Amino acid sequence: MTSNDHYQRMAQLVAKQNIHRLFRPDALSIIPEIKFRANLKILDVGCRNGRLIFALASFLNNYEFHGLDINAKYIQKNEAKNKFPNVKFHYAQAEELPFSNEYFDIVICTNALHRFPQRVRALDEMFRVLKIGGELFLLEGFNGGDWKNKFDKILRQSKFIHPEKKFLPRTALFKKSYLVHFRKES
Numbered sequence: 001m002t003s004n005d006h007y008q009r010m011a012q013l014v015a016k017q018n019i020h021r022l023f024r025p026d027a028l029s030i031i032p033e034i035k036f037r038a039n040l041k042i043l044d045v046g047c048r049n050g051r052l053i054f055a056l057a058s059f060l061n062n063y064e065f066h067g068l069d070i071n072a073k074y075i076q077k078n079e080a081k082n083k084f085p086n087v088k089f090h091y092a093q094a095e096e097l098p099f100s101n102e103y104f105d106i107v108i109c110t111n112a113l114h115r116f117p118q119r120v121r122a123l124d125e126m127f128r129v130l131k132i133g134g135e136l137f138l139l140e141g142f143n144g145g146d147w148k149n150k151f152d153k154i155l156r157q158s159k160f161i162h163p164e165k166k167f168l169p170r171t172a173l174f175k176k177s178y179l180v181h182f183r184k185e186s
Contacts, residue, residue, distance in 0.1 A: 027052040028109035029168055029177065030137050035146060039060055040105040045126060046070075046093050046112025050087075051079040057084040066099070068092050094122035102131045110139040113154070114147065123158035130184045136160065136182040139168070156182065 028051070040063050044053050047067030057065050065087040069075055075091045082089065092098050093117045107126045116122040126136055142148045155163060163182035
C-alpha cells in the first residue's frame with residue numbers, strides 16, 4: 001500500500017463519521033475529494049469549531065494545518081482543546097488573510113462563504129494564499145436555486161477561473177451540498 005493509498009483510506013474512514021446533517025453539509029464530506037500527498041499546508045477559512053482540522057490532524061501528522069475564524073470564542077475554544085503541534089488557529093477576517101502569497105497547498109471553506117460580508121474579496125484572498133498547483137475546496141448548502149445563482153455569480157467575479165462544480169450526495173438532509181473545486185494554474 002502506497003502512502004497516498006493510506007491517506008485516502010484514512011480520509012474515507014474519517015469522512016464516514018456523522019456525515020448526515022440536517023441543515024448544512026458536513027465539512028467532513030469533502031475529505032474523499034482531496035488528493036492527499038505528503039507534507040501539505042492546509043488552511044480552513046471559517047473553521048468554526050475546528051472539527052475538520054482536528055479530524056485531519058488525527059491521522060496526518062506531517063501536514064501543517066491552519067484554521068481561521070472571525071469569532072474569537074471559536075478560536076479560544078479550539079486553542080484550548082488543540083493537542084496537535086502541527087495545528088494553529090488564527091483570529092482574522094477572510095477578507096484579510098494574515099498569510100504570505102502562495103503559502104498553502106489546499107484552502108478549504110465549508111459552510112462559511114455565505115456569512116462573509118465581502119465574499120468576492122474573501123475568495124480573492126483565498127486565491128492569493130494558494131500556491132500554483134494548489135487546490136481550493138468550497139462547500140455550501142442550498143435550499144433552492146437563489147443562493148446557488150448568487151454563489152455562481154460571486155465565483156464569476158472572483159479570480160477563480162473555470163472551477164469544477166458538483167453536488168455531493170447525502171451530506172445534508174434538507175439542503176443540496178454544492179462543492180466547488182479549483183486548481184490554481186500558473
